[in-house]
Amino acid sequence: xxxxxxxxxxxxxxxxxxxxxxxxxxxxxxxxxxxxxxxxxxxxxxxxxxxxxxxxxxxxxxxxxxxxxxxxxxxxxxxxxxxxxxxxxxxxxxxxxxxxxxxxxxxxxxxxxxxx
Amino acid sequence: xxxxxxxxxxxxxxxxxxxxxxxxxxxxxxxxxxxxxxxxxxxxxxxxxxxxxxxxxxxxxxxxxxxxxxxxxxxxxxxxxxxxxxxxxxxxxxxxxxxxxxxxxxxxxxxxxxxx
Numbered sequence: 656x657x658x659x660x661x662x663x664x665x666x667x668x669x670x671x672x673x674x675x676x677x678x679x680x681x682x683x684x685x686x687x688x689x690x691x692x693x694x695x696x697x698x699x700x701x702x703x704x705x706x707x708x709x710x711x712x713x714x715x716x717x718x719x720x721x722x723x724x725x726x727x728x729x730x731x732x733x734x735x736x737x738x739x740x741x742x743x744x745x746x747x748x749x750x751x752x753x754x755x756x757x758x759x760x761x762x763x764x765x766x767x768x769x770x771x
Numbered sequence: 772x773x774x775x776x777x778x779x780x781x782x783x784x785x786x787x788x789x790x791x792x793x794x795x796x797x798x799x800x801x802x803x804x805x806x807x808x809x810x811x812x813x814x815x816x817x818x819x820x821x822x823x824x825x826x827x828x829x830x831x832x833x834x835x836x837x838x839x840x841x842x843x844x845x846x847x848x849x850x851x852x853x854x855x856x857x858x859x860x861x862x863x864x865x866x867x868x869x870x871x872x873x874x875x876x877x878x879x880x881x882x883x884x885x886x887x
Contacts, residue, residue, distance in 0.1 A: 688874075697880055698881040698883070699879065699881070700814070700876075701878075705875065746813050748813075750874075758816050761806075761815075762813050
């Protein structure tokens with residue numbers, strides 16, 4: 656079974672608008688961490704945001720926020736006020752804790768294109 | 772502060788040949804992980820090196836091997852190349868192997884391998 660599912664192969668958004676990228680995960684481990692990375696065409700994976708399974712509040716980093724719904728096993732990335740430079744691939748990843756290997760598992764990614 | 776550096780950035784090999792990819796971790800990091808990213812896919816974990824030993828390994832054949840040096844730099848070797856080995860190979864560094872806090876992976880820009 657897929658541990659990380661990103662159902663949107665591609666998303667389009669108008670500059671300055673907000674966009675939500677979906678991510679669902681599958682784990683029975685009570686301790687886990689969720690990550691979002693951005694991969695521009697240059698290839699480098701850039702860390703955006705992290706959410707721990709025990710964190711009570713949704714994580715935020717500047718224009719990025721993580722909509723964490725634990726019961727639904729959902730960890731959607733919200734980008735506010737999109738910029739042209741946000742056009743890239745976005746990957747959701749999960750690292751399982753106590754029963755896992757601490758090695759992040761990545762989803763297949765979502766391609767985001769920001770239109771002017 | 773230099774991040775993760777990888778070399779070469781691009782290379783072309785033929786089936787059956789051998790390849791060596793190199794990685795220098797971010798300053799202060801002691802753990803190196805290697806990922807394979809096929810076109811249109813998310814990164815797949817190959818193995819992780821810590822204290823000059825392979826600590827964890829993903830579902831990759833023995834043709835994939837590695838090494839870590841005392842200065843924490845690392846190599847990925849692939850023998851008997853197959854067409855299916857064509858991919859972007861990403862190196863990521865971190866401090867330690869565990870899940871303390873976010874323990875974010877810092878990625879390099881990758882080595883793009885084409886096997887003809």
